[in-house]
Amino acid sequence: xxxxxKLLEIIACPVCKGKLMYTESNNEPGLVCRxxxxxxxxxxxxxxxxxxxxxxxxxxxxxxxxxG
Numbered sequence: 001x002x003x004x005x006k007l008l009e010i011i012a013c014p015v016c017k018g019k020l021m022y023t024e025s026n027n028e029p030g031l032v033c034r035x036x037x038x039x040x041x042x043x044x045x046x047x048x049x050x051x052x053x054x055x056x057x058x059x060x061x062x063x064x065x066x067x068g
Contacts, residue, residue, distance in 0.1 A: 004040065013038070
């Protein structure tokens, strides 16, 4: 099941309430909060917006995601 990118208009980061950005790294989809530098997983097309399930990323990794 694919993630419906229209959801990006209505969902927000549960930590800061900021916008999320869709990414696909190593064929693993995720939603990135640029402010908190967290990546939330997407399982079977469903975003898992729980802070404890998110993965922290470095500033360098965030910049790489923005570029490509």
